[in-house]
Amino acid sequence: MARHAKGTQAKTHSSTNRPFKNKPTGDASTPWANILSTIEHTMQTQIEANTKKVKKSNEELDKPNFVSPSLRRKSLKWPKAETSLRKKLANMAQDRDDALGKLQRTMEDYARHREEHQAANRARESTKSMLHNKISTLDTALVTAKDKI
Structure with a gap:
């Protein structure tokens, strides 16, 4: 087994005696590839959604008479x-x-x-x-x- 700099042992592949890599090797039909592509797709979807929210927020803030939704709700109670x-x-x-x-x-x-x-x-x-x-x-x-x- 290989040793890390801090003195701990790293897990190794039993047949090659090499440390595991973060992502498996192989074609796209392996389960790891499917899991990784699903995670990657989910992350991409979240990034796109967050980007849309940020753009929308920036557009609202750029409006000359912007009133936040919470302030708008409060303003309805003002009268x-x-x-x-x-x-x-x-x-x-x-x-x-x-x-x-x-x-x-x-x-x-x-x-x-x-x-x-x-x-x-x-x-x-x-x-x-x-x-x-x-x-x-x-x-x-x-x-x-x-x-x-």
Whole structure:
């Protein structure tokens, strides 16, 4: 048996003591020739199919307004998505307007109540001042009356 450079033995043909070749020798009627021609034909068919796909892809990419099939499928969903987003945006705007309206009413209520409280405080202070004036007038009148007695 023959040895390879890495130290392994190569398989050899028993009658000639020569290593097997990758493809058998003989005419086209042998089984190996049929298998090889079938494999070769299959490979050639695959190469032709792949070449056609590549050419078709290149032609599509060369088109000025090319849209890939996956992008085309996605683009069919865009109007629905746009409508959905517009509805969400409208709802958000409505919520914002409602919140701003509520805030405005709250601020107006607070201002009104503050003015009412301030008016009530002014009235209370005015009443208190008036009562102090009356008390002081009555005290003065009482002192004067006592002095006369």
